[in-house]
Amino acid sequence: MRIQDLIESILKGSQSLGTFTLPDLLRFSGDGSVSGLAVAKETEYELYLALIRGEPEGAIYIDGKGELYGDKALIRITGHEKFVLYDIKPDIVDAVVMGCRIFEKTHLGKSIAYVIPEIGKKSSGIGLLSLTVLRGRESQNGLRVSIRKDGQIVGSDITTQDGSAGFRVMYGGYDCIVQDRNQVITSFHITFDETETHFALEL
Structure with a gap:
């Protein structure tokens, strides 16, 4: 069965x-109560995001050349898509995610950053x-940095x-939240x- 047929049956x-839009979708699902599939059908491609309890956990990108899954699908998001969100039980979405899991959600953050306009950012x-990130006076590269608000991670990046x-x-x-190479976690409030x-941020 083609992946499109499987999704259509779901x-x-x-x-x-x-x-x-992508930012509105993530804001809408951000309270953790929404699980489902978000579908964007454009002229040249189709894009599917799988959300479990508000978190984007899987992605599928399909065009004339074939199919991409997970992180490879995620980087194809332009940020201009219109997603139709369907309410689906978490266990069904989880079964879909098994084949298209997202590991680097920073790609999603970059897509969001792309679509937020510079004009009017002060008022918005x-x-x-x-x-x-520093240790002593030395810059620390390759460390994972996450930022959290109200207990929810809203962004993650590598230095x-x-x-x-x-x-x-x-x-x-x-x-x-900064995690160093020894897996030691340091938290800062800003x-x-x-x-x-x-x-x-001084470690």
Whole structure:
């Protein structure tokens, strides 16, 4: 059975929860209560996102050349798609995710950053949060940095050669979680606003 046929059989009779852009979809599902499949059918390709309790866990991209799954599918998101979200039981979505699991959700964050316009970002309360991770005076590259708000992880990145990581997020308070090469986790609390956009995190 083709993957499209399998998904169509799952969607048959499922309730649509609405049509969303990617950022709106993630905001809508962000309270953790939504599980389902989000479907974007464009002229040249089809894109499916599988959400379990608000978290995007799987992705499928299909075009004339074939099919891509998981992270490879995720990087094909342009950010301009319109997704129709269908309410589906978590155990059914989980079965779909087994074949298309997302491991690097940072790709999704980059897609979101792409579609948020620069114009009006001040009034909308969105900005670019920049972090630098240091130990002593040395930049720490290759470390995973996550930012969390109200207990939910809203972004994850790997530090570059100069120890930096970046996120496009709403202004407000965040917990920054840094995991070093020894798996030691250090947490920092920051308050991000238009007057303070860069923070140095000293391990």
